[in-house]
Amino acid sequence: MKRAGLWGAVLSLAMVQIASAQALQVAQNRSESPRSSMLEVKLGSYLPMIDSEPGLTGTPYASTFDGAMLLLEVQGEAQFYQGFGTASVGLSVGYAEKFARATQLLPGGGTAPSADSTGIRVVPVRLLAVYRFDVAANEWGVPLVPYVKAGLVGIPYWMLKSGDVEEFAGERGSGVRVGYQATLGMSLQLDFLDRRFARDFDSGLGVNHSYLFAEYTWANVDNFGTGGLVLSHRGWFFGLGLEY
Amino acid sequence: MRPLFLIPLLTLLPAMADAQSLTLNFTDSSTATQRTVGPASCGGVLPITYSAVTGGNVCKRLEIWASPVACEDVRGAAPLLASVPIPDLQLSPSITNDLDVAVASLPLFGDAACADFTGESQVYICGSYGVRQYVGSECTDVQASSEPLVIFDAEPPPVPVVTEVTPLDSALRITVEASDFARLLADVKLAEGDEWIRASGAVTSGRGVTIPQLTNGVLYDVRVLAEDAALNVSEPSAIAQGTPVQTQGFWGDYKGSGGSQTGCSAVGGGLSPAAFAALCALGLLRRRRS
Numbered sequence: 343m344k345r346a347g348l349w350g351a352v353l354s355l356a357m358v359q360i361a362s363a364q365a366l367q368v369a370q371n372r373s374e375s376p377r378s379s380m381l382e383v384k385l386g387s388y389l390p391m392i393d394s395e396p397g398l399t400g401t402p403y404a405s406t407f408d409g410a411m412l413l414l415e416v417q418g419e420a421q422f423y424q425g426f427g428t429a430s431v432g433l434s435v436g437y438a439e440k441f442a443r444a445t446q447l448l449p450g451g452g453t454a455p456s457a458d459s460t461g462i463r464v465v466p467v468r469l470l471a472v473y474r475f476d477v478a479a480n481e482w483g484v485p486l487v488p489y490v491k492a493g494l495v496g497i498p499y500w501m502l503k504s505g506d507v508e509e510f511a512g513e514r515g516s517g518v519r520v521g522y523q524a525t526l527g528m529s530l531q532l533d534f535l536d537r538r539f540a541r542d543f544d545s546g547l548g549v550n551h552s553y554l555f556a557e558y559t560w561a562n563v564d565n566f567g568t569g570g571l572v573l574s575h576r577g578w579f580f581g582l583g584l585e586y
Numbered sequence: 587m588r589p590l591f592l593i594p595l596l597t598l599l600p601a602m603a604d605a606q607s608l609t610l611n612f613t614d615s616s617t618a619t620q621r622t623v624g625p626a627s628c629g630g631v632l633p634i635t636y637s638a639v640t641g642g643n644v645c646k647r648l649e650i651w652a653s654p655v656a657c658e659d660v661r662g663a664a665p666l667l668a669s670v671p672i673p674d675l676q677l678s679p680s681i682t683n684d685l686d687v688a689v690a691s692l693p694l695f696g697d698a699a700c701a702d703f704t705g706e707s708q709v710y711i712c713g714s715y716g717v718r719q720y721v722g723s724e725c726t727d728v729q730a731s732s733e734p735l736v737i738f739d740a741e742p743p744p745v746p747v748v749t750e751v752t753p754l755d756s757a758l759r760i761t762v763e764a765s766d767f768a769r770l771l772a773d774v775k776l777a778e779g780d781e782w783i784r785a786s787g788a789v790t791s792g793r794g795v796t797i798p799q800l801t802n803g804v805l806y807d808v809r810v811l812a813e814d815a816a817l818n819v820s821e822p823s824a825i826a827q828g829t830p831v832q833t834q835g836f837w838g839d840y841k842g843s844g845g846s847q848t849g850c851s852a853v854g855g856g857l858s859p860a861a862f863a864a865l866c867a868l869g870l871l872r873r874r875r876s
Contacts (some may be wrong), residue, residue: 362704385805392840400843438677444755444833448801453834457752457759503835513848515837571840571847 377550377585380419380430380472384555384581388413388438388464391574395564406445406460411438413464415579419472427477432470432491439463444503461502464573468523469494479531487553491525495563497573517562519563519573527557529583554582608638608713608730610650613684623689624816628700631686632736636713638670642670642679645725647671650685652692652736657712659727665693667711675715687711690851690870708737739816743767746812746820751828756802758828760810761794769810770795771819777805777827800830 374515392403417434439461446456470493475557478484503509508515525563532552533540543549563573612618615632621632638648648670651661667686673683690700695868713730745765760772772788772795776782785797795810807827812820834842841847 395845395847397846398843400839402836402839402843402845406839442836444835445839447832447834456831456833458753458754458833458835460837462836501835501837501840502839503833504757506838508835510834510838513841515835515840517847554712568847571845 366473374544374550375548377424378421380417380421380579380583380585382417382419382434382555382583384415384417384557384579386413386415386559386576386579387411387577388436388466390462390464391572394568394574395431395572399408407440407442407462409440410526410577411440411462411464412581413438413466415466415468415581419470427473427475430474432468432472432493434466434468434470436466436468437464438466441502451539458504459502463500463502465498467496467498470523470525474529476531482496483534485531485534487529487531489527489529489557491523491527491557493523494520495523495561496520497563499571499573517571519571520565521561521563521567521574523559523561523563525557525559527555527579528552529555531584540566547586549584549586551585553582553585556580606639606641606717606728608636608715608728609646609732610634610636610711610713610730610734611732612734618679619732620737622737622739622815624739624814624818625701625703627689627692627818631688634667634685634711634734635682635688636668636685636730637680638675638713638715639680640675640717640728642676643717643719644672644675644715645718646714646727647679648675648713648715650713652687652709653712654693654707654709657710657730657733659714659729661712661714664712665691667691668751670715688735689738692736692738693862694736700738703738704740706737706739706741708735710735737816739818741750742818743812743814743820746770746810746823748808748810748823748826749824750810753828753831754796755833756800756830756868757796757798758797758800758808758830759794759807760826760828762810762812762823764793764812765812766814768815769813771811771813772797773809773811773822774800775807778808779807782809801830802830805829814855 387410390403393401399445413436415434417432419430419432421428421430423429441461442457444456444458444460446454448454470491472489472491474487474489476487479487496518498518499516530553532554540552543552558578559576561575564570611634612621613635613830623632636650649661649666650668651664653664667687670681692709694709695703711734712725716725716727718725743766744764746762746767748760749763750761752759752761762770770790772785773782774785774797775783787798789796797808800806804829806829807825809822809825811822
């Protein structure tokens with residue numbers, strides 16, 4: 343009975359602590375500066391599903407590059423709804439590249455590795471609608487913000503050889519592919535780590551909240567299934583977000 | 587009354603003196619502080635821009651001169667390159683002029699002519715004018731805050747050493763060991779031929795130069811020359827050989843594997859929002875039709 347009483351006291355103390363922290367968080371949110379935008383910087387792997395194109399007789403991407411690219415993206419959002427969660431429109435721009443050795447075509451018909459280089463560069467551009475369920479963070483002090491994104495994707499690409507866009511049978515290896523995407527993610531609101539610093543960040547620079555986040559993206563970038571180069575991808579992104 | 591009238595004037599004039607300045611720059615670059623030239627520039631000029639803010643109370647003309655040692659506040663016996671008389675400075679308290687300095691006229695070459703000079707020499711471009719801080723005071727020199735340095739270098743760079751010839755598609759890349767060069771020049775000829783041709787489209791990058799527009803499968807002799815900032819050219823390197831080979835990049839691999847994408851260079855060159863929206867709409871339309 344004594345042990346049960348002790349545990350009950352500890353639990354009660356912890357609940358009081360959490361409740362007071364939640365009350366403090368909620369009180370701070372009510373006194374914060376107006377917020378209207380979000381800026382994200384994120385890194386992820388980009389493995390284009392080029393080899394999945396129907397009709398391909400080989401796996402040219404895997405044979406040449408054998409691996410994913412590192413994709414860096416910057417995303418800006420303008421919030422248009424703040425109520426039960428936050429809704430916004432966002433535009434992101436990224437960059438990734440991958441290089442490997444080109445293939446030497448031997449006079450007798452075979453191939454061999456060459457000293458020449460070949461590569462692919464992509465600049466994914468995404469126009470997104472974003473919904474963040476930040477009610478729990480702003481009203482109840484739970485520092486987790488799940489979110490969804492959906493929208494259109496355009497990926498300009500350049501396929502290079504010896505540093506220039508490669509030509510094959512009179513066709514240049516550059517263009518743009520379009521498609522759509524959906525993203526699910528979870529943000530960790532960092533304010534709870536140092537509430538005073540977070541408050542100063544807001545009053546000094548106008549940054550209401552900082553986030554670390556992880557998100558998973560499904561992107562179908564094949565000109566809406568009409569054939570040709572498939573730049574679709576699935577993968578994780580990790581990054582830092584600033585809401586201001 | 588008169589002394590009382592002078593008090594604010596005497597306090598005002600030193601404040602005006604603080605704003606007096608003279609700057610000298612190479613006209614084609616406001617940030618570069620030195621320029622290296624060589625015998626190839628003997629017939630040319632160096633464009634210099636000078637800007638002076640005098641405040642109008644000028645007592646000695648503005649002079650621009652060339653000095654083999656760091657600039658002092660007076661010209662002395664150094665050769666005068668340009669001057670602006672006092673009345674012009676008094677009429678216009680702020681002036682900016684361009685000046686073309688003939689390289690051959692600079693005191694760089696001792697008794698030799700520009701084209702015959704060997705070795706390295708340098709001069710500073712200097713300037714100053716005089717002002718009175720207040721009525722009745724001595725004439726004080728205002729010296730240029732910047733001193734463009736002209737270096738004349740008649741020494742060719744060391745001969746480059748070819749370390750590798752890399753066969754590329756219709757091209758050869760030659761890697762060299764060399765120092766003190768701004769650009770690499772390349773000569774090329776057929777291995778069986780006699781006539782060297784300077785490769786006009788050769789591109790220097792890093793420690794090498796790429797010779798384009800060659801024929802795959804043909805053996806070439808190549809040699810490299812280093813050119814420094816003063817456009818001095820070294821003696822040619824030892825002769826090396828290479829054969830361009832036909833290569834295929836990823837785009838070729840993709841098309842060779844049956845890839846159905848057609849080249850779209852016009853759009854890929856630059857994506858505007860309108861083009862993005864049009865392509866999206868086109869893609870949706872094509873999907874509905876199919």
